[in-house]
Amino acid sequence: MTSPGDVTPVKPPPSFSPGSGRNASKLRYPEEQEPTVSIDAELVESRSVSSPSPSIPASTAELPIRSASPQARSIRSSTPQLARSSFGSPFEGRFDGSEDIRSLIIRAFSPTVAVYASEDTDDLVRNKGFKGGFWDLLRPFGETVTGKVIIRDSVGASRAWEDFGVRFVDLKTLGRAPTGQDPGRDSPLAQIEQVLEKQLGASDGSSGTQVPAKDILGFSATTPPSKLFLRQLLCSTAASPHETFGHPVASVIAISSRNKAPLETLRRLYAETNTGEQRLPDWIHQEYLRYYVLVHDEERDDITETTKLYDQMKRHFGLHCHLLRLRSSQCVVTDDDSMQVPHCEWLSPKEHLLGVGETETLVDLGTDGTSHIFDSDVSAIKSFVRELIVQSIIPYMENRVAVWNDQVAARRRGISGRFMSLSKRWAGFSSSSRSGASGSSGGNGGNYDTEHNFYRQETPEAILRKMADFAFMLRDWKLASSTYEMIRSDYGNDKAWKYHAGAHEMCAVSMLLNPLAMSAKLKLESVDQMFETACYSYLTRCSDATHALRCLALAVELLKSRGGSATESAARWAMRVMDFGLVGSVGQILFMERVAACYASKTPVGGAKWGARRRKAGMWSLLAADQWLQAGRPTLASACLEEAERLYADVLEVDGVFPLPEMQSFVDNLRRAVTSDYLQARGFTAQDEPASGEAGGTEEFSEKLDKRKHRRSLMGLPSQLDAGNLISGGPRDPDDQPNDDFERA
Amino acid sequence: MSYYFTILSPTDTPVFNIAFGTSKSGGDGIARFRFPDTAQYMNQFIIHSSLDIVEEAQWTNGAMYLKHVDTYPPAAAYISAFLTPSGVRFLLLHQPPQLSNSGGSSGFGASSILGSSSNLARGSTSSIAANPTSPQTEEAVRQFMTEVYENYVKTAMSPFYKQGAEIRSPVFRTRVTAAGKKWL
Numbered sequence: 036m037t038s039p040g041d042v043t044p045v046k047p048p049p050s051f052s053p054g055s056g057r058n059a060s061k062l063r064y065p066e067e068q069e070p071t072v073s074i075d076a077e078l079v080e081s082r083s084v085s086s087p088s089p090s091i092p093a094s095t096a097e098l099p100i101r102s103a104s105p106q107a108r109s110i111r112s113s114t115p116q117l118a119r120s121s122f123g124s125p126f127e128g129r130f131d132g133s134e135d136i137r138s139l140i141i142r143a144f145s146p147t148v149a150v151y152a153s154e155d156t157d158d159l160v161r162n163k164g165f166k167g168g169f170w171d172l173l174r175p176f177g178e179t180v181t182g183k184v185i186i187r188d189s190v191g192a193s194r195a196w197e198d199f200g201v202r203f204v205d206l207k208t209l210g211r212a213p214t215g216q217d218p219g220r221d222s223p224l225a226q227i228e229q230v231l232e233k234q235l236g237a238s239d240g241s242s243g244t245q246v247p248a249k250d251i252l253g254f255s256a257t258t259p260p261s262k263l264f265l266r267q268l269l270c271s272t273a274a275s276p277h278e279t280f281g282h283p284v285a286s287v288i289a290i291s292s293r294n295k296a297p298l299e300t301l302r303r304l305y306a307e308t309n310t311g312e313q314r315l316p317d318w319i320h321q322e323y324l325r326y327y328v329l330v331h332d333e334e335r336d337d338i339t340e341t342t343k344l345y346d347q348m349k350r351h352f353g354l355h356c357h358l359l360r361l362r363s364s365q366c367v368v369t370d371d372d373s374m375q376v377p378h379c380e381w382l383s384p385k386e387h388l389l390g391v392g393e394t395e396t397l398v399d400l401g402t403d404g405t406s407h408i409f410d411s412d413v414s415a416i417k418s419f420v421r422e423l424i425v426q427s428i429i430p431y432m433e434n435r436v437a438v439w440n441d442q443v444a445a446r447r448r449g450i451s452g453r454f455m456s457l458s459k460r461w462a463g464f465s466s467s468s469r470s471g472a473s474g475s476s477g478g479n480g481g482n483y484d485t486e487h488n489f490y491r492q493e494t495p496e497a498i499l500r501k502m503a504d505f506a507f508m509l510r511d512w513k514l515a516s517s518t519y520e521m522i523r524s525d526y527g528n529d530k531a532w533k534y535h536a537g538a539h540e541m542c543a544v545s546m547l548l549n550p551l552a553m554s555a556k557l558k559l560e561s562v563d564q565m566f567e568t569a570c571y572s573y574l575t576r577c578s579d580a581t582h583a584l585r586c587l588a589l590a591v592e593l594l595k596s597r598g599g600s601a602t603e604s605a606a607r608w609a610m611r612v613m614d615f616g617l618v619g620s621v622g623q624i625l626f627m628e629r630v631a632a633c634y635a636s637k638t639p640v641g642g643a644k645w646g647a648r649r650r651k652a653g654m655w656s657l658l659a660a661d662q663w664l665q666a667g668r669p670t671l672a673s674a675c676l677e678e679a680e681r682l683y684a685d686v687l688e689v690d691g692v693f694p695l696p697e698m699q700s701f702v703d704n705l706r707r708a709v710t711s712d713y714l715q716a717r718g719f720t721a722q723d724e725p726a727s728g729e730a731g732g733t734e735e736f737s738e739k740l741d742k743r744k745h746r747r748s749l750m751g752l753p754s755q756l757d758a759g760n761l762i763s764g765g766p767r768d769p770d771d772q773p774n775d776d777f778e779r780a
Numbered sequence: 781m782s783y784y785f786t787i788l789s790p791t792d793t794p795v796f797n798i799a800f801g802t803s804k805s806g807g808d809g810i811a812r813f814r815f816p817d818t819a820q821y822m823n824q825f826i827i828h829s830s831l832d833i834v835e836e837a838q839w840t841n842g843a844m845y846l847k848h849v850d851t852y853p854p855a856a857a858y859i860s861a862f863l864t865p866s867g868v869r870f871l872l873l874h875q876p877p878q879l880s881n882s883g884g885s886s887g888f889g890a891s892s893i894l895g896s897s898s899n900l901a902r903g904s905t906s907s908i909a910a911n912p913t914s915p916q917t918e919e920a921v922r923q924f925m926t927e928v929y930e931n932y933v934k935t936a937m938s939p940f941y942k943q944g945a946e947i948r949s950p951v952f953r954t955r956v957t958a959a960g961k962k963w964l
Binding site for chain 2: 648
């Protein structure tokens, strides 16, 4: 038997590499490579490719841009302890791929900040070209705060985070979306599927010759489709009673310097959010931070007047005020200090569907579709957001957590609290047995409102959930998980199934996110059990497929990032997602890829050969390739096939030759089909391909990888494309290498 | 229950293959796998992928019969393994029949894969056809494996058999079939 060490360097992945090429397939799961280097290389290459060709839709171009900070993040970020903590893994690099996923998951649960601006402010901003008003302008800047944010946890230890952010939402739409939504046709899951289709359509490029090399390079640590899927899934859940992540932590109330009666307007806006027509639904805690913003129009108004007004504001409304100086005219590309508006990372599937379409039409018209903004405005907004978060939101949240912890949680945790909940349970039994005939509609005397299916905001259950969510958003996972653990049984007793599911889900998630729980012998079974309960409650008791899928997807990703035996658990959860039929056809294939990735990330124990799951990973990769092919996506299929061959390389005696005959024939057929489909999709039948391949410094990367293939097969007989030739390509490769150099020299 | 039995040489080459169905409780002995006819290669894929687990289990389990080692949840396929001294592995894939209410089996029937292992037993609990992880099934598979092993040893000792080559002996095949009929 050969050991992996002497196989991998010698053995290139077998012959067939039409699109993805060797580099791409190695980039896909960089666990074995030097991860920072690969990300770096990918960045450089994708930049150099994407910048000169504006025809790449924004959604694909967004991917490399937002991974622009992984290096900074991996130094000090969501998972700082993970690399340090020892759980028998000599491969530290393995975690860098999942680091990004963890950061993504953590950032998905950011505090929500509602924005409520006066008419004149919205008008001012609309003049600048932001159709959605003030909220639209702020939104992209809330997602990442410049610089570190220091958060103190419940025991008083401070930690700095680089990737903290908030989610700005429009107060007018908050909490009202579920009512107007048609649950059947455009459920979030169906929309996610559509977004994926669109994204893949954009990257797979049926247009043939115009396929950007980027879509292949885009396969970084995790394939962007699966990452896109996860991100879409995480932001597709609307604000709901059973969890408070979508509820506003604060609200920004904005007026502009154009306003005739500024203080009165501010009071009116406040009153509207509190009691008026903009009052949030009853299940949202009404006590949230109000932050007052005065938008100063740099071009029309006098700064001295505004400063005077601002001082007045501070006197009336306290410290949570900010003066934001913006220019009111619209910025165009040709302006001196113009810069592109950053892309929003957390677009819900619905917005994605609308937004992507919008940019595409603009691309056709020749503009690049993104709006621009003055540099000075950007820095003003950035400093405003930073001040808002660092000086107001975080202290406010820390304060609330401390207060609730003292007043509600401590009482619940204490001996009397336990006794009370116990006695309540007993009382519940007796009362329900007494009123059994009357249908026991009122539950068992708990605080749960069975008619509207929520806890009222001032009940201890609701407050504890809010406190746990706050702690979670502040990344104090220890406190969060202990609080979830405390309340999850209460929800079960009250038969508040959605709360019950949510508490179990978040308890497991926060346990998995807590990097210190690792040393404390995290019990995988209990985590599995919690996910099981959550999933059952979501699906069977509440028939809430979106949340169930989110729960399972989180389980898969977080367990995978734990490594070790947790990866097998992760793979099992991924299989269950497929089993439940929660995802559409594209989602199914993505989860197949995830299963493969889970198994692939399980490394052998010590230096021994056993303990890895290469065969399993390879099998799932092959199945995914088969499915991609059937879905008409040969590019992705060939990437999966490459991946499978790389995985199988370690376990097969002879490269590309399977011992079992039926497997062999299946793989051969698959290879052949992928090759022919791939070439067809690339318009290979059109004879102008090799000519266009010669030009273009921008396409250098793709030329290196696959144009050579085309050229060679054109020179040879077309019938040489059969599988036998491709499989036995191993010994041919050395011939090809000098050939290639010769041609390029 | 449908079975797919493979003997793999130490280099993972198949030495012997046979697919058969249960003969217990009125079975006709014909394999009916859940895969469509075009996807019968899945059996080999599943067997091959379970070698990962077998390789791990052979160092932690002292017995020759490793019991149920692996599961392929999407098709509810279970793998049992048996080791011989020469490094040859006997792998048996067994797959319970598709339940009549297919909706149930695609839904929570599969939850036995994680945690609670008693879920698939809700059919006829005592028959080995319904419950691949029950002690009865383990015992039946062990008996089957032992009997096949005895026959395999005799076949391998034959002067006309070259070590590692495919077993073409019809006698061996009928004996394996008989063992399958007897125990499974």
